[in-house]
Amino acid sequence: MWIDWIAAITPILILLLVMVRFHWGASRAGPLGWFAAIGIAFLRFGFDLEILAWAQAKAFYLALDVLLIVWGAFFLYRVVAEAGGIRLLRDSLAKLSTDPCMQGLLIAWAFASFLQGVGGFGVPVAVAAPLLVGLGFSPLTAVVAPSIGHAWAVTFGSLASSFQALIAASGVEASLLAPMCALFLAVAGFGCGVAVTAVIGGWTGIRRMAIPIFVMGTAMGGAQYIVVTSGFWNLGGLSAGLAGMFSGLLLVRYFKGSAAEEQASSAPYGISAYLPYVILIVITLALQFVPVLSERFSVIAFRGSFPRLETARGYVTLAEDGKNIILLRHAGMILFYTAALAYAYYAMRGILKVRALRAIAGETLRNVLPSSLGVASMVSMAVVMANSGMTQALAEGLAALAGGFFPAVAVWIGALGAFITGSNTNSNVIFALLQRSTAEILALPTAVILAAQTSGAALGSIVSPTKIVVGASTTGMRGHEGEVLRALLRSMLVLILFLSLVVLLVVYL
Amino acid sequence: MTRLDEEQCGLFSPLQWRHVLALLLILVPSVMLGVACTGKENSLICIGLVAAGMLLALMDE
Numbered sequence: 001m002w003i004d005w006i007a008a009i010t011p012i013l014i015l016l017l018v019m020v021r022f023h024w025g026a027s028r029a030g031p032l033g034w035f036a037a038i039g040i041a042f043l044r045f046g047f048d049l050e051i052l053a054w055a056q057a058k059a060f061y062l063a064l065d066v067l068l069i070v071w072g073a074f075f076l077y078r079v080v081a082e083a084g085g086i087r088l089l090r091d092s093l094a095k096l097s098t099d100p101c102m103q104g105l106l107i108a109w110a111f112a113s114f115l116q117g118v119g120g121f122g123v124p125v126a127v128a129a130p131l132l133v134g135l136g137f138s139p140l141t142a143v144v145a146p147s148i149g150h151a152w153a154v155t156f157g158s159l160a161s162s163f164q165a166l167i168a169a170s171g172v173e174a175s176l177l178a179p180m181c182a183l184f185l186a187v188a189g190f191g192c193g194v195a196v197t198a199v200i201g202g203w204t205g206i207r208r209m210a211i212p213i214f215v216m217g218t219a220m221g222g223a224q225y226i227v228v229t230s231g232f233w234n235l236g237g238l239s240a241g242l243a244g245m246f247s248g249l250l251l252v253r254y255f256k257g258s259a260a261e262e263q264a265s266s267a268p269y270g271i272s273a274y275l276p277y278v279i280l281i282v283i284t285l286a287l288q289f290v291p292v293l294s295e296r297f298s299v300i301a302f303r304g305s306f307p308r309l310e311t312a313r314g315y316v317t318l319a320e321d322g323k324n325i326i327l328l329r330h331a332g333m334i335l336f337y338t339a340a341l342a343y344a345y346y347a348m349r350g351i352l353k354v355r356a357l358r359a360i361a362g363e364t365l366r367n368v369l370p371s372s373l374g375v376a377s378m379v380s381m382a383v384v385m386a387n388s389g390m391t392q393a394l395a396e397g398l399a400a401l402a403g404g405f406f407p408a409v410a411v412w413i414g415a416l417g418a419f420i421t422g423s424n425t426n427s428n429v430i431f432a433l434l435q436r437s438t439a440e441i442l443a444l445p446t447a448v449i450l451a452a453q454t455s456g457a458a459l460g461s462i463v464s465p466t467k468i469v470v471g472a473s474t475t476g477m478r479g480h481e482g483e484v485l486r487a488l489l490r491s492m493l494v495l496i497l498f499l500s501l502v503v504l505l506v507v508y509l
Numbered sequence: 510m511t512r513l514d515e516e517q518c519g520l521f522s523p524l525q526w527r528h529v530l531a532l533l534l535i536l537v538p539s540v541m542l543g544v545a546c547t548g549k550e551n552s553l554i555c556i557g558l559v560a561a562g563m564l565l566a567l568m569d570e
Contacts, residue, residue: 027528031563053552056559057543060536304543366521369528373566376535380559 005397007044008390011036011381012430020419026374026426034381041388046312054306055387059380061304061322062168066375066425068332069161069234074368076276076339077123078360083346085273086115086127101209102255103135104200108145109193110216110248114241116150116157118277124150125471133475140480141199143471144487147462148495149196152189154424154458155181156224156236159331162424163233166454169382169432172446178228180451180506182236186221187502188455188495189240193217195491212251219247234331235284238277272349276342283337287329297328315389374426382430395437406442407507408500410435410452415460415496417453423464427457444507452503459499462492527565534562 015033018024024032041047080086097103112124128146133139155162163181167174193213197205206213223243228236286293304322327333343360346352385391402409413435417427431453439449461467463485472481521529538555 025569027566028569031567034563035560035567049549049552049556052556053542056539056556060539060543063536063539366525369525369532372532373528373535376532377563377566380535380539380563 001393001396001400004044004393007040008385008393008397010040011385011390016416025370026378026423027370030374030377030381030426034377034384037381037384037388037390041384041390045315045388045390045393047384047388048312051309051311051317051387052384054309055383056380057304058306058322058387059376059383061325062165062383062429063376063379065168065325065330066161066165066379066429067372068330069159069164069335070332070371070375070425071364071368072332072335072339073118073158073161075360075364076280076335076342077118078364079339079343079346079352080118080273080276082356082360083273083342083351085276088273096249096252097256099255100135100137101197101201101205102212102252104132104137104145104149104196105193105209105212105216106245106248106252107131107135108200109149109196110220110241110244112146112150113153113157113189113220113237113244116153117237117239117241118157125467126474129471129475137200139475139477140483140487142475143468143477143484144491145196145199147467147471147484147488148199148491149192151459151462151492151495152185152192153220153224153237153240154461155185155454156228156233156240158237159335160228160234160236162428162454162457163228163236164331165425166428166432166450169429170436170446170450171433172436172450174233175231176447177450178233179225180447181454182221182225182228183506184451184455184499184503185458186217186225188459188499189221189224190214190217191495191498195495199487199491209255212248212255215251216244216247220244232284232288234334235281238280242277272345272351275345276338279341280334280338283334284331287334294329298326300327301325302327309387311387311389313389315392317387371423374423375429378426379429382433385430386433391434392437395434395441398434399438399441403442405504406438407444407449407452407503410438410449411456411459411496411500411503414453414456414458415492418457418460419463424454424457424461427460428454431457448503448507452499455499455503456496459492459495462495463488524569527569531562531565534558534565538562 011033014036015029018029018032038052096106107128112128115124115127125143125146129142132142132145166177190213193216194206197209197213201208220240220243224236224240227239287297288294301324303324306320306322308319309317343352343357347354398409399406413431414427417431418424432450435449435453436446439446468481468484468488472484477484538558542552542555
């Protein structure tokens, strides 16, 4: 058994080695992991060409489901950013208070969470860190605070692409997963708020900001819980970010600092900067609740159908239908519709030039290419591992090792996956099935363990190498990434330990 | 008005073109495997193409 376990964990260790030790990106490390998984699957687990072919076909459907959202989310973000919307939001928040802790909560926690809700992919750190430097924060604090602050919002951010990956890879329904995920992430959200304040103002800051942390944390976690448990999980991160900013804006008058000035925003576009997010919510609700639209937009749908597969060693994967992808109603397509309508509006108002579309599309393509390769290759690797019995072997080994403490270990596995692959989404793709199998072996509640997986992965993404590089490069800390990593590791480890204890309490109390 | 100017609207860099090719080599044969490739030879060709895409991505600098 242990030889199988060591063989099964080897592709993951290879990923870890090349990404951490040799600083490879996911787009390069993923293919190496795929080759390693295939080699080991053939040599040790009785894999054959037919199973590999079906595994790759399954991987396509899983990857497409996630990639549509990744592409759409970044495209929408670029349209809004080009129109000055992100700058408007940023400037408005910066002028509200001179108290560094309150500024930190507004920008590094609430605003960064909002950016994660609408964009993700390192955007919260890239936008918030230079702003904090501009407000007088040290470059190290400016990178560290938003890196921690937005982490809790990662799973339901980016139109919930990580949650989508969790559903797709685990095969568990969204309605079962959403409540526990929202609960753990809300708890993690409070932790992130406390950690941001601790980084900026230490213990004194935490005591002084106890009320804003409680109110904003409750607003964000509560809004996310209500939205995702109502079935609109792709709007969870966005709603949480909006709730955080509104509650923060209501509170800021009591925490203005010494000499905050009331200033009008310099951006000339006013409320139109917020329009894309209103459009997004309206389209999502319309396609959900208006039967005529829902029917019309369901005409293009495809679903893979896969046969029963059995390896030479007798590991069986049952026949299954893949996820039904309804293309025109897919969350990724909704993002594209929103971006197109927002662009048309901005062009009519003269805010964006017509030729800007080409630049926005080019920038989007350039930015999503490496992450798309990372998703495609890592999804392929994960499916090979699942269909060859490697994931099962890993799960059995982990169950034997962790025993009753597995609920806590599940959080660390999620975090490890995010650290290895640089994303919550990829961690879910790689480990969701493993976590589910282990939970079933140990007779633990599957939804709780999968929620622990994605919550741990969200917190683990704090130390995602790509985010650290982005943050360091936008604050003049290029070459000092190790310093940033050390600072982030401390906060991340405390947060994950805290979440592990919460998961244990939920399972055993 | 916009941050991006005309110069940035151009073609991909050689590295990005390799990324495009690698992604196509991974995704297109994968969908073929799901809908059309039933024989051993076809499967082998499709898997070979996917492996070529993975190799191309792996060779990035």
